[in-house]
Amino acid sequence: MNTLRKIFLALVFGAVALGARAQELDCRVVINADNVEATDKRVFQEMERAFAEFLNNRPWTDMTYQRHERIKCNLILNVEDMPSIGNFSGTATVQAARPVFDASYETMSFYVFADKEWVFEYTESQPLEYAENTYVNNLTSLLSYYAYLIIGTHQDTFSPLGGTKYLDRARDILNATQGQQRPGWESFSGPNSRYWLVEDLLNTRMENFRKGMYDYHRKGLDIYAEKPEEAMKNVMGFLRNLKELNSLRPNSLLLRSFFQAKADELANMFSKGNMTLRKEAYEILTQVNPTESDKYEKILGK
Template sequence: MLRRLFSILIMTLISLAATAQELNCKVNINHDKITGVDNEVFVTMQRSIIDFMNGHKWTNDDFATNEKIDVTVFINITGNKINGDPDAYTGTLSIQASRPVYSSGYTTALVNYVDRDLVFKFTQYGALSFDDNRVSGVDAMQSNLTAVLGYYAYIIIGLDYDSYALEGGTNYFKKAQNVVNNAPEQGKSISGWKAVEGTRNRYWLADQLLNTRFADMRSFWYSMHREGLDSMYTKPTESRTRILFGLKKLYNVNRENPTSMLMQFFFAAKSEEIIHLLASTPKSERGQYITLLNSMDVPNAQKYNNLK
């Protein structure tokens, strides 16, 4: 009898692990600049966002616990009482995501990005709800919080899938684009979703991830992770060379699409990793790669040049 109960318990635990959600998301909220609001509101906000990100089923696939994508969200609230509404806030959203590298204790960055167009409404006792085709909520401002979170959840999952299979994340980039197309509107107070607002926002990130002009970049993303980093333990020299040699493909994409958001998004996540790979390469071989990187990633040019 005890053995049977033990077997049932084991099978239950296995079943729960197999159907675990996709994200392991941690959330931090800074509200130092906000006065006149009960601190408990921000405690509830943090808990609600964690539950939303980790509790929503973003894919049709089953993720084991060790397969979850690690995500960190940092919301810096810089203002409130937007249009006189005490529950409406402005701020920035910093988001980071990583996945484990095969046969190692190392994790590799998927996303390291700051979204500076965060406007949303949050009420302490209101539930966060989300629908892919129509973002729901009391009003547009309140819907915008889950729209932004859902958008980045799909971007992160798409990049994770792209790192395991060539263009494996396409369906999730399409879902992110669908969020863009159905984004809440409220006059001109909700920004970050429209092409006309600039060249660096949610619209352009989703658009470029799906645009065939950037297909080689996605091909490099797959090669860098699956054929490079995941093989580093068994074939370190060959894997490192494969990644660095692939920078030529990335260079060609950048030459045809200068100052693109996607290229900036890529290097925000990957520059430190590439610097580490270069540092492990003989000095006599670094120059060709440094030249390519300097033309693509100007903000980090000095770091590359330090490796000469």
């Protein structure tokens, strides 16, 4: 068994038992504060370091990851306002990737998500405190919420509904914030809020979306190099489910985020092979994701 296959199988089964817990995330944190008037910009450099250490040096699960198995992810925070010293607000973009078997590229496992309601306090050199199932402060609630979403959605791509317990932890964090009057955590925060993101992921009506993440990645992308037609058929089944889900929850955040990350990938996958499958894929994709219709023209060779 070659090294790549060993690494990949370790990821499929979630972790390697080595008798000690290790960190799950390999997160790159970027803080952009160009629009903030501050006499000392070092606070933002320190913020980058502190956020990265919090995400990358903390064990979030009882699994053990070797360094090459850690989930690559990005947290890009555009700080837009500093109303007073130690108080910040901005927009965060969060994304994560997983390897594709027998391919030289990675694919998104947590979709590009722009959270416009990051409001938090931060003091240089002060430790970031976090306690399971307890609200300590908004900053560590935000960071830990996304850590669990990244891990949960990542695990879903390797086993059907495999990330449920980590998504449950993200919802526990959300529940602990209720009553704190912080934006983004409440049901009335709007359809693009953190509240609705995790609620949609755990809603039984949307369960076929999460099951489809396994079909799309493990039974689609991971076998595409060796069995392209079988992979296309498996992904086609998922697209049919997406059509039904779109009728249940039109323009849902989950579907919009998925297509934002996957439109190019889908267009490439269905750009060759069985024309009957390609035509059906084109019809579904242009119906449920009309904003990316230009990209899907590639499927029919236009």
